[in-house]
Amino acid sequence: IAGITQAPTSQILAAGRRMTLRCTQDMRHNAMYWYRQDLGLGLRLIHYSNTAGTTGKGEVPDGYSVSRANTDDFPLTLASAVPSQTSVYFCASSEEEGESGELFFGEGSRLTVL
């Protein structure tokens, strides 16, 4: 593994189903993030984690939950998917907030909720 790995790459899901998007990084970064990207809109932050064991809500957290049991993994769960959650989801990580804070992104997970 090099960088950030997301799974699945793509998924079609029936409304009401539960779905977990997986994210794993091997860079030992403290901070991790989940974004959604929709056409015509900027990336929107769903949840973030500044370090293992802590999480926080971003701009659009409703309908999503996260956990950060260790440094490497940061899964995103949709408890009961709805069509408005159709989007491309990006997981990202960064070393420190104080420096440039460059984000490293995974390749994305394209989710379609029918």
Added chain:
Amino acid sequence: GQNIDQPTEMTATEGAIVQINCTYQTSGFNGLFWYQQHAGEAPTFLSYNVLDGLEEKGRFSSFLSRSKGYSYLLLKELQMKDSASYLCAVRDGNYQLIWGAGTKLIIKP
């Protein structure tokens, strides 16, 4: 509210120079980023500006004016592989990143 404005789409010719502008209104400022995103791929970091002035990195340069709430990304000697979306993002006073919707750059031969 906070917002980032950048043109939706631009077209340029291979070998030419293009400037992509970004204006922002945020509560506080702790740096401005430019990312490149090819269609269907992840964004990748291009540049970071926190002080006024020009940062040059190869064919790409980024400029910042904090007093004007303005930045631009300058791409020289355009190549076909530069066809992508360019995302401007500002870190606000709470160290939260605010993202623009991106500028789709189309390069024509």
